[in-house]
Amino acid sequence: MDVDLGVACLARAGAVNGTKTRQQYSTLVVACIAVFAGIWIDKGMGMVVTGFVPTPLHEVVTYRPTVPEVMITLGVYGVGALLLTGLYKIALSVRGQLRP
Numbered sequence: 001m002d003v004d005l006g007v008a009c010l011a012r013a014g015a016v017n018g019t020k021t022r023q024q025y026s027t028l029v030v031a032c033i034a035v036f037a038g039i040w041i042d043k044g045m046g047m048v049v050t051g052f053v054p055t056p057l058h059e060v061v062t063y064r065p066t067v068p069e070v071m072i073t074l075g076v077y078g079v080g081a082l083l084l085t086g087l088y089k090i091a092l093s094v095r096g097q098l099r100p
Contacts, residue, residue, distance in 0.1 A: 055061060065073075
């Protein structure tokens, strides 16, 4: 827990430490990598590639999702696409109003 807290502090310090620091692309890259590393350390490999976990007998079992799982996944992506479309519509209309 201490390592991911240190990585998060590094990311925050790199991202918001002064105006010049925020405007440099290299600082943004370091902050993004630090955030990704912190999440990876906190959640571990199991959260990243959960479908590829061998059994205690060192066999990889092929996983096939069921129909309800596929439908739930498509529903989640559909709601996300609908929400994103609505937000894009709002953003583009505000952007159009700001232009002379």
